[in-house]
Amino acid sequence: MNKFLEVKSPEKKILRQQYQKARVENRWFSGVGFFTTFSVPEGVARLSTRSTYITDVRGKVNDTAVGFMLHIKDGILKFLEGYTYDDPWPDKIINYKLWYTNYDQQKK
Structure with missing residues (x-):
């Protein structure tokens, strides 16, 4: 989450505020990735963009290529998805x- 939210922009500022107030509602593993759902309390600022997703973070975990997708629904954080490209998600x-x-994004 921190990698998604470290970029300085008005939208990311709102998402950082949401994340600070959010609680993890559920977390589950699919074998090739994971889903973490968030619950954001009422009254926290929302994005004007109703529903979208952010996919600009990639990486390697134990030499396994991975990607991440941050889903926004109704202007609030909904869930974070982490996935591999057909490899099993590392156990450790x-x-x-x-x-x-x-x-x-890299330059900011």
């Missing part, structure tokens, strides 16, 4: 590296 994370797929 020994090391990882994350990066942006959007070059402009």
Whole structure:
């Protein structure tokens, strides 16, 4: 989550505020990834974009290529999805590296 939210922008500021107030509602593993759903309390600022997703973070976990997708629904954080590209998700994370797929994001 931190990699998604570290970029300085008005939208990411709102998402950071939501994340600070959110609680993890559910977390489950599919074998090739995971889903973490969030519950954001009423009264927290919402994005004007109703529903979208952010996919600009990729990485490696124990030398396995991974990607991440942050889903926004009705202007609030809904869930984070982490996935591999057909490999099993590692049972134990020994090391990882994350990066942006959007070059402009890397410079901020």
